[in-house]
Amino acid sequence: MDDIQIIALYFARDEAAITQTASKYGVQLNEIARNLLYNTEDAEECVNDTYHAAWNRIPPTYPQCLFAFLGRIVRNLSISRVRMQKAKKRDGGLEILLSELEDCIPSATTVERAIEGQELTGYINDWLKALPQEERVCFVRRYWHGEEVKLLAARFHMTAAQMAQRMLRLRKCLKKYLEEKGVAV
Numbered sequence: 327m328d329d330i331q332i333i334a335l336y337f338a339r340d341e342a343a344i345t346q347t348a349s350k351y352g353v354q355l356n357e358i359a360r361n362l363l364y365n366t367e368d369a370e371e372c373v374n375d376t377y378h379a380a381w382n383r384i385p386p387t388y389p390q391c392l393f394a395f396l397g398r399i400v401r402n403l404s405i406s407r408v409r410m411q412k413a414k415k416r417d418g419g420l421e422i423l424l425s426e427l428e429d430c431i432p433s434a435t436t437v438e439r440a441i442e443g444q445e446l447t448g449y450i451n452d453w454l455k456a457l458p459q460e461e462r463v464c465f466v467r468r469y470w471h472g473e474e475v476k477l478l479a480a481r482f483h484m485t486a487a488q489m490a491q492r493m494l495r496l497r498k499c500l501k502k503y504l505e506e507k508g509v510a511v
Contacts, residue, residue, distance in 0.1 A: 329392040336384035342412040343384075344377045350395055355400045361472035372407060376400040401470070446509060453503045457496075464489070465496050 335343035345443050355376055359369035376399045389395035454462050464482065467473045473481075479489035 329389075332392060333384060333388065336381065337388075344381065345390075346448050347377060347380065347396065351396055354393065355396055358397060358400050358471050360406045361474070362401065363407060363509060368407055369404070372400055372403040379403070397470070446504070449504060449507050449509065450500070453500055461492075461496060468493055470475075 327350065332343055332346045332350065335346060352373065355373045356369055357370040360366060363369050363372065376396055379399050380396060383399075387395075454465065457465065460482070462480060467478055467481075468475070475489050475493065476486040479486045482489065484492070
């Protein structure tokens with residue numbers, strides 16, 4: 327079933343929407359949650375909460391890309407869960423992941439920054455589109471899906487050190503691009 331049909335089920339308030347969503351995107355959503363939480367049970371809860379949130383948000387929202395819409399929900403729920411748990415051993419991976427990006431992406435601590443967030447999103451999307459496909463996939467798998475460097479390295483037949491160096495170069499490239507666009511980093 328394609329996304330348009332699934333979204334139509336949500337708008338019709340047909341519970342099959344959840345089943346179809348789980349069938350089509352459940353594996354990917356679980357992967358995102360597991361990569362951030364390092365706990366299968368917590369990941370499954372976040373994915374189920376994602377289905378519930380999608381049910382409550384569609385309608386009135388009509389997502390342009392259903393997977394991106396669901397991915398954002400599961401990622402935000404997973405990050406919120408990590409922050410709630412506060413146990414250093416359970417959120418260490420997320421802390422490392424977020425700290426890697428903090429040098430090249432500004433914090434949204436003010437209202438002005440929040441408004442500029444949409445512009446920043448556009449810049450990052452433009453930067454990603456300009457990257458070669460493999461670089462783009464690496465960056466998204468690391469910083470959106472939260473995939474560990476060693477797993478990402480294995481996927482691309484590299485050592486973890488090589489992949490870490492690649493991620494460093496990509497972050498520096500992003501920082502330079504954002505600075506050229508006038509974003510205060």
